[in-house]
Structure formats: C-alpha cells, structure tokens
Amino acid sequence: MIQKIHKVIILLVLSVFLFEGNCYAQGIGHYKGDESKLYAETKQFTQFVKRFNNEEDMNGQPYPTGSYKFRELSMRKKYLEVLFDSENASLTKKLKKDFIDDVTNSKAPKFIEKRQGGYFAQVETRYLYKGKNINVTLYLRLQADSLGYKWAIFDVYSDVLQGIHKNDTSKKNFLHPMSHEIDFMNLHRAFRDPNEIEDYGVNGYKMDYLSVLFYLAKSGDLTFVTVNKVKFHIFQISGWYFSVEKFERDSYNSGWMISQLMPLKNEDMEVWTQHILQKDK
C-alpha cells in the first residue's frame, strides 16, 4: 500500500515535471525522493528517441497499437522540453522553442526514424599503444546486415594515429622518371626513412586510418582498454543538427539529452560532418 502511494506521488511529480514546463524546477526542488528522479531520467538512447517522438507514456510503456496518443503533438512538446541539457547556456530558450515548433509543426512534423540513417555514434575510447595510453575516437553507424542490423565502425580519429603519418603536402622525395630502367632498385631509398615514406605515394593519396587501427590491433601494438564516452550526432531532422549525450547527475535533468543544437542548411551538412569526423584538423 505504502509502495503504491509512493508510486502515485512519483507519477504526480513527473506529471508536474512534464506538464508545467516553466515552473517544474521549483516544484520538483522540494521533492527529495530518489525514484522520481529515476523516472524522469532518460534511461536509454532508445528512450530518448521514444520521448522525442512521443511513442511511450510517462512510465516508459509503449502506447498500445493504434492509440491516438502515439506521436501526438501536444504531449510531444512537453517531452521535448525535458530532453535538453538544462545546464548548457548555449541551448537558449529561443533556440529550443524554434526547434520544438519546427519538429512539432502539425502540417509536417519531424520524427527520428531509427532505420533511416542520418545519425551516427562517436565513441571515445582508450587503448595501449606500444605500452602508452592513447585516446582514440571511433565513429560507428547502424548498418543492415544479413538478417538484422549491427553497429559498424566507419571512421577513426586519434592524434597519435594521425600523427604517425605526415600530413604536410610538401613532397621533396620521389622516384625519378627513369627508375624503371634500373628495375626500381632505388626503392630502397624510399623505405630508408619511414618519416618521409608518404612522399612516394601518388599525389592525392589518402591514408585510411581505420585500416591502420585494424592493422595495429592485429600486430599487437594496440590493445583496447576502455570506453570513456559516447555521443550521438543526429542529422536526420531536416534543417537541424543536434548531438545527444548521457548526463549522469543527481538531478531531474539527467540521462540522454540534447547537448548541442544548431540550425543546419542541407548544403552545409557535408562540411559539418567532416568537422565532426575531425577531417579538418
């Protein structure tokens, strides 16, 4: 009985939290119960998507098939309001309002569809490289394969990995144009100094760092240690870019939330993607 009463109180608190967007901080501040915070927390990225789209009730239960509540827009607005990191000052009221108004536009609402691509994960990891700790950023996307789906690494960035290879384009070494007549015996010169080896590649040649990562792991020079952080980059909502991160804090504003948001024109999408993939470094 006590448990039931407790649960009712929690639900009331969460209702206030969701329905009274402007004054919830004050109302909730008086409530010290632990469970209400856990209810409010966006516990999985899956839940972030379901709250973003309004596909589940306040208890995290999916709406029954055919329910009018499924993706209903007024409740969705309330959910969206609590999906932002409230401690990030760059997420201004106006920016959030513009975004929420756009995605809940009754004529053309925008939803996150998990099977339609347009998002990827950035995973900060740590490895041991030749006995030293190094940070490596992996980029993964959901890929259809055989009977289902899988997360697959499609790119990688690490100061150390990228630093192994010369980035400057000033090439001073080459194999002279008559090398073929001496059976390319001068190749030994190319491989004499590993620091200059890139000079001998064809112009425009690009290093595939993912292959380098795999090679170093296979050779035993690189050993996986741990995952430090995960972040999702969402490009699927036309006209916008936003990132989603997990905030673990003793607060009603915790779990998976929007950490960065900006309007993004379609023509700028490629440049911004390259920036996130750290290709401009």
Add this chain to the structure above:
Amino acid sequence: MTNMKSIKTLSILFLCLLGLQVFGQDTPKEEPPMPPARKAAIDSLALEKVHDLSKYISKIGDKETSFSEASRVIERALELFVDDAQIGVSTLGKSQIRYFAIKKYLERLNKLNYKSVNIEWFDIQYISDLEKQPDGKYVGVITIYQKFTGVTEDGMVYKDITKKDITIYVERKTTQIGGREIGFWDVLLGDIKVSETKKG
C-alpha cells in the same frame, strides 16, 4: 525474330532481378514488429532471469553460504548468461569502464565475504525494443536500478545505488515433446553495464 526479341527481353529482366537480389542482400527484410503480447511475455521472462541473478548474487555474497554452495550457485548463475558475457563497471565521477568476466565477478563477490548482502530493487525498469541482429537473434537492453547493502564482519556497511543496463538475447528455439516439435522463446543474459549512480 519476335522470339529472339522475347528471349532477349526475358534475359534482361532475369539479369535485372538477379541484380536486385544482390543489392537486396545487404538489407534485411522489414519484418512487422513483434506483437505486443509476445514482447510482454519475453520481457517478463527476461525480468525473471534478472531477478534470479539478483537472488544468486545475494546468496553468493552472503558469508552464511558455504564455499561449495556458493560454487554451485555461481554455476547456476552462469547458466543465465551467454558465453563470454562480461560485466563493465563504471564508478561515480569516472567515465571509464572496468571489465570483468561474469565468473570472475561472482567469485570476487564471494571472496569479499560480507556478513550479509541485501539487494533492493527500485520500482523502475526500462525495457528497450528487441532488435534483430545479423544472425537472426533478437537483442534488447533492460535498465534497472538497485541498492546494494553489504555488511562486513566488523559491522562496516557498504552501500551503493547502481544503474544496471543488462543485455538480453532472445532466440526462437524448438524442442521435441512426445514426437511433436514445439517452438519456444529462449532468453539469455549478456553483457551488463553497471554504473554507480550514488553512494548509499
């Protein structure tokens, strides 16, 4: 002449269909989502296994449990898991994950030798959708919150509140009963991510 043209057209059509099949290989056939009643039954089976694991953990951590009994319970607990499952632990204020094989984790718990272990469940859980992976098995994640209280021999009380994200694998299996093939859904636990949310 007309025949030749028909054969040519059919050949092109055949090649096109073949081509479509090759491109189609990468995309799984979109299946209708699992019926809610079946999903609910699987969720409840998975939660039952998670509860079993908690009971085993309490037993393993309890000093009153003899070594041979603890070993037997560890074996029972391992039966809940797929091979090679791991527990990844992240502590408050530190983002990195420390990895333990399930067996090692349970043996370590047994060696901590608490006088008593109590695991309380918060009345909250979140169960993700079940997604099909390339081998055809379904995978999902159940999030639960628990309060762990361990009392040592000298009366020291260790408390923590953890969030546990538990991988579940769901597979359709068949068995022969009385000469008839009966289908059933089997649920096994996989990797568990344990995040300390609060010191008790």
